[in-house]
Amino acid sequence: MKDIETITYTEGELPDLATSLLKKYGESRIWAFDAPMGAGKTTLIKELCHALGVEETTSSPTFAIINVYRSPNGEIYHFDCYRFETLADAYNIGAEEYLDSGSYCFVEWPEVIASLLPDDALSLKIEIVDDRTRRLTVRKV
DSSP states (O other): OOEEEEEEEEGGGHHHHHHHHHHHHTTOOEEEEEOOTTSSHHHHHHHHHHHTTOOSOOOOOTTTSEEEEEETTEEEEEEEOTTOOSHHHHHHTTHHHHHTSSSEEEEESGGGGGGGSOTTOEEEEEEEOSSSEEEEEEEEO
16 A cells, blocks of 8 residues: 655745655655656755755765765765666666665666665655646655
8 A cells, every 4th residue: 555645835845845754754765756857856855965964065966876965864875867778877886785775865767776676665756837836746655
């Protein structure tokens, strides 16, 4: 049985949204973000990292593939799989080790590595409603 929640929000509501999501779903360590380009995946992940106590600057790992942030809760891994062409690309960077680490893993463009994601990964789909508003659908197994 899946637990599904839908939330409509604006950018100004992101800090409260991030805190709320972590309070409700924080036991889930793998968060898979599905959204079109420019929908705000990285922006939401930045707020999640901030809510987890990350003090360093967070940014899109588009070219680095994985950014590692330090928090009082341990390391946080932020993946951007946009440039992956095959599952082999994920194996080449050691994605399995990160995903099995027990640390938070925030994964953008997870489609290519879907077979590596655990069954209990949290699925977050962001849809663009208009220039300022987004709709987030969260699915938990």
